[in-house]
Structure formats: C-alpha cells, structure tokens
Amino acid sequence: MLASQDLYFEPPAFHAASSKGTRGLPEFDLSGKILIVSGGARGLGLTQTEALLEAGATVYVLDRLPEPSPQFSAIADRARLDFGTDLQYRQVDVRDNFALNAIVENIAFSHNRLDGLIAAAGIQQETPALEYTQEDVNAMLETNVTGVFMTAQAVARQMIKHNCSGSLVFIGSMSGTVANRGLICPAYNASKAAVLQLARNLASEWGEYGIRVNTISPGYIVTAMVEALFEKFPERKEIWPKENMLNRLSYPRDYRGAAVFLLSDASSFMTATDLRIDGGHVSW
Template sequence: MSPAAIDSTAGQSIPPETNVPKPQTPDLFSLSGKTIAITGGGRGLGMTLAFAVLEAGGHVACLDILPAPSSEEWFELQKLAKMSSRTASYRRCDVTSEVEVGKAMEEIAQKGDERGAPFRGIVACAGIQQKVPALEYEAADFERILRVNVVGAFITAKQTAKILSKNKRGGSIVLVASMSGQIANRGLTCTAYNSSKSAVHQMCRSLAQEWGRYGIRVNTLSPGYIRTAMTNELLAADPEVEKTWMAGALLGKLGVPDDFKAPTVFLLAEGSRFMTGADMRVDGGHCASA
C-alpha cells in the first residue's frame, strides 16, 4: 500500500499530512500546562492520582466531601507541588450537589486560566461501597450508592463538559468505574456497587457519543482489587474474602493505588487522543480468570 491513505468513498488518494509536527513520546504522557481536577481526592486512590498529575507536569485541584484532606498525604503533595513549581488545591465538595460541583469547577477553571494552565480534564474518583446481602439490602441504601457513584459521576462529568465546551479547548474526562461493572465478584455481596459501576460504563459510552464533537473525550478506568482504606475495611470484616480474591490473582498479588497512576495519566494526556468511549481495565487478570 502506498504511503497515501485511500478514501474508499471517493476513490481518491489523500496525501498524508506533512505540516503537522509529530510529538515525541514523552510529550504524549505529559500534563504540562494543564489543570486537572480529581473528585474523591482527599485520600486513598484519589490522592495517589493527584501525585500522578503533579509528577506528569500538571496542576491539580482535589475535591472531596471530607472537611480536609488526609494530613500526612496532603503535606507530601504540597511539598511536591512546591518543589516542582506547580500547585495543588483542595475544596470540600459534595459530588451529588450540582450547585457545589458547578461552583467548584468554575473556580478551578478560573484559577487555571490565571496561572496559564487551563482546565483540561477531570478524574471522577469519588465513590462509596457497601457489602450487604441482596435479600437484606434496604432500598434507601441502594439509592444512596447510586446517588454517589452514578449521579455524582454524571454531575461531575456534566459540569466539566460545560466548561470545556464553552472554552472550546476540548479535554479528557476519566470516570473511575470498576471491573465489578463487568463481573459479579466472588465472595462479595455488593449488588448496588456492582450495578452502579456497570451504569458508569454505559454513561461513558453515551457521553462520549454526545461530546466528541466538542473535542471532549470520555473514558473509564476500571480497577481490579486494590488495597485502599475502603477495601481494607471489607477484608478486615471477612478475612475469607482475601483468600477468594487471591485465588483469581493471575499475577499473585492484589493491586495498590500506584498501579493506576500511569493508566490515568495516559487517559488524561495526548497519548490517548484517539481514545473515547472506551474502558481501560487494570485488574491483574481477574476478569481473564473468571
């Protein structure tokens, strides 16, 4: 085949682009000159991803329902920001409140413009979990899981997209889903959580279909079993669960938050510029062995 692409519709050769500079590989994984927001950024996985944004050259704005972020982690994040001449900010925000999220996003975008690092993306990491047998699941608790994990993710994505489309800059929205949106987890009774993450997968595809014309990419990141404060509580309550999880661990280990830094940066950065409506599953092979 010749170097020129073939347009099968017109039947004519289309010359390759010659004046577009080709980015170097490190640039494809850089967040330099960008401001990225992270919900659920007060601790755990969200805080770890905040470190990843700074390390990739970006400015980060963390949001969480906690009154204040985890003090030890926040101290280290601020130290890194100062050393790298970048910024890390924190705002208390309830992701289920359209007013609070909208206000926070506007403030983040304004600050980004002021420092010459426009708001270009978000990681919707806020979420809750609950382990209850389905026969005993109260409808109010089920609705609470969906409210935070699904409605909260939608509000976050919507308010972000409103700013990105208005400013005509495009950007990347990363919705943190889970492999639990694709499988039923052995040893866990988490019907509401699993249902919520399956909904996030479909939300991603639907939003990507609507917002691609604005240059906004929407993808999901689906972690497997990882050790966070939330999962450690589950394991402490039922040690047999960890044995069940390890039985399907093809790499012989569970994940840790650091395992998701590179995938998240990739989804936010230009390296994934032709990727939208897709799911990146990082599960240590659990789904392959299910």
Template sequence: MATASIQIVLEQDSILSQQIVNERSMVATNDDSEPAVPVGASVGGKRNVFDMFSLDGRVAVITGGARGLGYSMAEGLCAAGLSGVAILDLQSDLGERACEQLYSEFGVSAKFYRLDVRDEIAVQDTMNSVVRDLGRIDILILSAGVADIVHAEEYSPEKFRRVIDINLNGSFLCAQAAGKLMIAAGRGGSIVFVGSMSGSIVNWPNPQCAYNSSKAAVIHLMKSLSAEWAKHRIRCNSISPGYMDTPLNTTFEGEYFHEWKSRTPMGRLGRPDELAGCALWLASDASSYCTGSDILIDGGYTVL
C-alpha cells in the same frame, strides 16, 4: 562511448555525495553548542513519544482525591507537569493534607474544595471556583465512590440509593459541570471515569448488587458522553480496577481478602499507584485518539 559517459557521471555524483556527507559531518562535529537532535525534540517531523505524556500548563480536577486511588492518580498527573490540581473530597483534613503534599513534592498549585458530589448546585459552584482560582479545567478524574457489602434481600432502599447517587449520579453531575466549562473554553479536554471490573462481571462471593450496578452504569455513561462530546474534542474513557489495596477494601480484610487474592491470577491486590500510568496516558495527548474505552486493570481477574 555512451557507457564511458555514464561511468563519469556516476563517479561525479558519488564524489559530490561524499562531499555533502563530509560537510554535514564537519558541521555536526565542530558545532558543540547543542546536540544534533536535542532531547525531547521532534524527529522527522514527529513528536517525541515522551513529550506526548506532558501535562505542562494544564489543570486537573480529581474527585475523591484526598486519599487512595484518587490521590495516587493525582500524584501521577502532577509528576507530568500540571500547572494546577484541584482535589475535591468530603474529608477536609485529608484533602488539605493531600494538597500540601502535592505542592511540597511537585511544586504544583494545589487547592482543596470540600464537596458532596450529590449536590448539584455545589458541584457547579465548585467547578466555577476551580476555573476562577486555577484558570481552567483540562482534565477531570472521577474517583469519588462508595461500596457496600450487603445481601440483596437485606438491602434497604435508602442504602441502595446512596451508592447509586454517589457513584453514578455524582459522576454525571461532575462530568456535566466540567464538560460545560470545557465546551465553553473550546480547548477540548479529557474526562476519566473510575469504573470497576464489577461493572463488567459479578465478582463472587461479595454480595454487592448496588455497587456492581452503579459501576456498570458509570461505564455506559462514559461511553454515552464520549459519543456526544467527541465533536467538542472532549475525550471520555474509564479505568476499571480490580481488587486494590485501598482503605475502602481493607475494611473487609478478615472476611474477603483471601478469596480476592486466590481468584486473581497475579495472586495479590493491586497497589493504588498501579493506576497512575493509565490515568496519565488517558489524561495526556498520548491517548489523543482514544475515547469511549474502558480499561481493565485487575491482575487478570476477569480473564477467568
């Protein structure tokens, strides 16, 4: 008798479950006003991973953004929905043209500011101007940099200091100025330093001790700031490219290009746009638990 009762209960549960499934199916079938799970909606309480890359409503500042790697990263961020982008560079013609192109292609509010990153007062004034003109600073990409190929015994102290001053001190001054504004705003932010594989290895045969030293210092500066500013929800990371096909590197085409390619497992130089995806990841919520990391993008050069 007990067994028969259990069987009846199970059958009733089965019938009820099937009725619920059928009713849900009818609702999904008959209500054609919108899909059951809209594109981009959260699923099971979790955000759609593609939404995590969105930069809607955010403002980015990019030093050295008038051309080359900086401009390519600016394009990548604008494609993700920035509301504003500030291009900081010494080259006014290129900078104005870059902003025109970004506005034309993406419809983003783009402003150019002429800046020498070594000038502490100008850096602070420029960052304040960005907040005044574009409303906020959420992302900073530090792409301004120079390189020399000079044998160490022939390096003049003046030229050596110039590389350190632009690559390292300029990165610090810009990060400090933007960091203060991010801290005051209380929203956190993302600062992406542009290091180099030369900050981790001595790439041969180039005589470039100043550049190598400056990029090693940039990477350690990034790590130091990532620890200090984590409490303010400011994430600091760096991208370290290998040999990239940029105007800076093409000046050495006759002397070094063959060596660079032959020592890179992928057998070529990187395209500037091949950094854009990583820059977007680091700038966005998709990397929200990533800070203090240096990401090598070098075609395999440093694995050898």
C-alpha cells in the same frame, strides 16, 4: 479514497510537543493542564493526583471530607517545590450540584481553561440484595452514578465555554462487568456498570468538542478500607489474589500510569473505552 499521505497524518499536538525538544515521550506531558480529581482526598484518587502533578499538571481535588488525608500536604509541597505545579483542595459533596458547578466554574475562570477530570468519588456497601433498603440503593446511585454524571457535566460545560479539548476519566470497576464471587454488592456493581455505559454515551455526545471520555476498571485494590475488611474477613486476603492471573492484589500505585495516559495526548484517539486493570480476573 484517502491519499497515501493522509494515512500517515500525525496529530498536531505531537508535532508541537516534539518541536520543543522534550526528552522522553512528550505526548505524556501534562504541563500547563488544569485538571480536577473528585474523590481525591485519599486512596486511589490521591495516588493518581500525585501522578498527574509529577507529569506537570495543576490539580484541584474535590472531596466531601472536611480535611484530606495527612499525606495531602506533603504531596502539595512536592508539587510546588519539585515539580513547579500546584495542588489545591476544595470541599464539596458531588451530590450538591449547585456548589459543585460553582466551584468548577471558579476553577476554570481563574485559569481561563479547564482540561480534564478524574471522577473517583464513590461509596461502597456490602449487603445482600434481600436486605437492601430503598434509601441505601438511592444513596449508592446518587453518589456513584448521578454524582459522576453531574461532575462530568460541570467540567464539560467549562471546557466547552473556554474552548478547551481534553479528557474525562471515570473510575469504574471490574465489578461493572462481572458479579464478584463471594462479595455481595448488588447496588455497587450495578452503579459501576452504569458508569461504564454513561462514559460511552457522553463520549458520543462530546466528541465533537474534542472531549474524550473513558473509564478505568480496577480489580481488587488494597486500601485502608480493604485492609480493615481483611480483618473482618481474613479468608478474602488468601482467596482474592488466587482469582486473577497474576496471583496478587493491586495497590493504588498500579493505576498511576493509566491516569496520566488517559489525560494526556498519549491517548488522543481513545474514547468510549474501558481500560480494565484487574490482573486478568475477568478473563478467566
């Protein structure tokens, strides 16, 4: 039987943070953390990257684009001047496992540590199931599932090598739980369901090293790509907000807090869990 004092034991990290006299909620502080964000050159990944920087982390963005979004340099300047942190860019395709591991190993070696990951790299294709080619399906799964797996593996290897506990976060989707009415994406939805299950299995294996693995499942997000989609299918701009309980679409900024929460000590007892942020879409 547990002694009464055991029931009220607090994680050591919280005591350490509190002893500094930090204002606010010290368990959300990411100061000194070295984090990687794959697929962070633009959109949701870049917005979450900015939140991690504001919380005090040093962030390395990995993406296949030759150059990141024009906003990237401004965010990097803010990181250095306003937050005393650093933002770096490394071009790599998550399907290139050799290059991916070399880059992650170099990042960890440079800092003698590595503390976590947001795996946001992914592709989308809207095609009826009867028209999908084998090549299309393989490309989708290779990026959205194998790419996430190999990125997580590369990061976890270095975390274990440098004796660092921490957190891995995969960007899933509400589409990994339900079929989207009027949105024909069978391979994409299947890939996101695989990501949710992958996270649960990695969490079960890597928990002994102090590595937590969780997912974020967004609802419909208004990005540049979605805005272009609305031009092609204007009815979706009217229909999609009505399909959730808040009657609006989300924006990348709606997921900033979730990124900091899952990579910080604030979620220290949370693993193998999907954090679905969909405005209640799936709960109807």
